[in-house]
Amino acid sequence: MALEVCVKAAVGAPDVLGDCPFSQRVLLTLEEKNLPYKMHLINVSDKPQWFLAISPEGKVPVLKNDDKWVPDSDVITGILEEKYPEPSLKTPPEFASVGSKIFGAFVTFLKSKDSSDGSEKALLDELEALEAHLKTHDGPFIAGGKVSAVDLSLAPKLYHLKVALGHYKSWSVPESLPHVHGYMKALFSLDSFEKTKTEEKYVIAGWEHKVNP
Secondary structure (H helix, E strand, O other), rough: EEEEEEEEEOOOEEEEEOOHHHHHHHHHHHHHOOEEEEEEEEEEOOOOHHHHHHHOOOOOOOEOOOOOEEOHHHHHHHHHHHHHHOOOOOOHHHOOOOOHHHHHHHHHHHHHOOOOHHHHHHHHHHHHHHHHHHHHHHOOEOEOOOOOOOHHHHHHEEEHHHHHHHHHHOOOOOOOOOHHHHHHHHOOOOHHHHHOOOOOHHHHHHHHHOOOO
16 A cells, blocks of 8 residues: 655645655655655645645655654655565665755855855865765765665755755865765666655745845
């Protein structure tokens, strides 16, 4: 039986998969575990009543687990790992927090209107820390040759970083971080990523109101 999951629909295109990195993380996990699923696209600017009944906070993603709808991508991916342990996507605990501050630093820099506020350097520091990890460990992924949960969390966030900063700030990851470039290439070429990513134009549309409130 297919698992049911509610994810964000694209801004201005309610029938198309949207740009939520947390929704994509759950879809990536389902794909990498080869689990059949049924996707409900939620228009977050006009949430249907049935959805608010199962997700009172109106947040996506939510996954149906034993007749109960569960929110939060951390919780959902934990449940999927526990219930469907093969293939394992467990990240060794010592690598679990690699890259965890990149998304917050990216959002701050993206929204920044002051080039001297240190937000660009804060993002570069986080990317340099990722570079250092990748350089000193066998890759192409964070825990080695096999994709794991930490990669599936980071992949959508790095995609947003690439697309949104490229569009709004003409900024890209410096060439001085070759391992980060290689890592992003490895993530973005996964079959599961190709299947679950939204188009770049929807990533751009999704950030519009945050960049230009």
